[in-house]
Amino acid sequence: MSEVAPVFRSPIDLHTHSSASDGTETPYNVVRSASEAGLGTLALTDHDSTAGWPSASEAARDHELTLIPGMELSTRLDHVSVHLLSYLFDPVNPALLAETETIREARLARAHAIVDRIAADYDLTWDDVLAETQPGATVGRPHIADALVKKGLAPTRSDAFQGILHWRAGYFQPHYAPTPLRGVELVVAAGGVPVLAHPGTGPRERVIPERRLAELVDAGLFGLEIEHRQNSPEGKERLYELAAKFGLAITGSSDYHGAGKPNRLGENTTSPEVLSELIDRATGWSPVYGAVTRSL
Known part of the structure; x- marks a missing residue:
């Protein structure tokens, strides 16, 4: 038998959280839960943190699952919170590291x-x-x-x-976050691949304005997380229109938080073709392949 390049497997869930941010399971156990749920590939995307990457990587190897290390970066557009899923970036990039530290302190x-x-x-x-x-x-x-x-x-x-x-x-308090444009620029400069997280939670008119989205596309935005339980039917319809107009990739994810939310692993997934393109675009980090595919 000859060894060939490792490949990821389906189903693919590109948005999950662990106890490194606001999930209820440890990073290791999130990956183990994903394996038990029948997933082949998982992204760990804790809020403004990569602290869970080492443990999740160990779990991916133990449970023969492909891990896409990532993060959900906090940004803000005109007083509205906008989350940016960021994949396969350099976790020690100085500019991105400094920004996430500032965000965590503000949080x-x-x-x-x-x-x-x-x-x-x-x-x-x-x-x-x-x-x-x-x-x-x-x-x-x-x-x-x-x-x-x-x-x-x-x-x-x-x-x-x-x-x-x-x-x-009456108890709400905002916190500092960079603009989505600055977030995309930081992630791309760190070799990562940015995707807007669940950007269609309201009616069509509340989806990110087209001119603002065009700025993000020019800066290197890769895709839109459209298949997500928080996106409204009207929001999804508008997002599909925008994805087609700007040539953006479409992802689907669970936004799993363990017992913290009703979201279940794999309830929405991403196509292998989109993930393959995402991996090809990234230059900051590599997937963790928990199993090596072999051919006769």
Whole structure:
């Protein structure tokens, strides 16, 4: 038998989170869960962090699954949060590393401010929130939600976001994030491949303006995450139109958070052809192939 180049396998899920950000499973266990769910390829995309890459890579080798190391980068457009899935970039690129550190510090300060506001009306402390995080995790609103659940102030994480953590409740606090254009530029400069995460959550008119999308395409945007449970039917329709107009790749993903969200691994997937193009475009990092394909 002669060894040939490793290949990834389907099904392919390109958006998941671990306890390195706001998921409930360790990076290793996210990969193990993906293997048990029958996935062949998985991207780990924790918020503004690559801390889970080493453990997830070990799990990919142990469980014969292909890992696409990635990150979900926080950006902001006209006061609206825009998330940028970023794949196979250099994790020690100085500019990108500095920006993610700034974002994480801003997230931490924002979380403190939110908890202080909530504590004025409810029995919640900063220690309660820290108890719901793992060492080194990017602290965020999901951890506050988990603390609210633990304290009996909300039935589930989702209920916490629809209640106390909803912006209408008065406790919301924004945090610093670069513009989507700056985010795309940083990821591309680090050899990575950027994709807009679930950009169609509202009606057609709330999808990113065409002129802004054109700027991102010119800067190196690779695709749009269209098959995602949070995208509305009207939003998806508009996104498919934009993808066709600008020649953008279409991805589908679960946005798995373990027990933190109802999203299930592999509920939406990406085609092998799109992933192959994504890998070919990346220059910053390589997939972790958990198994080597052999031919006779």
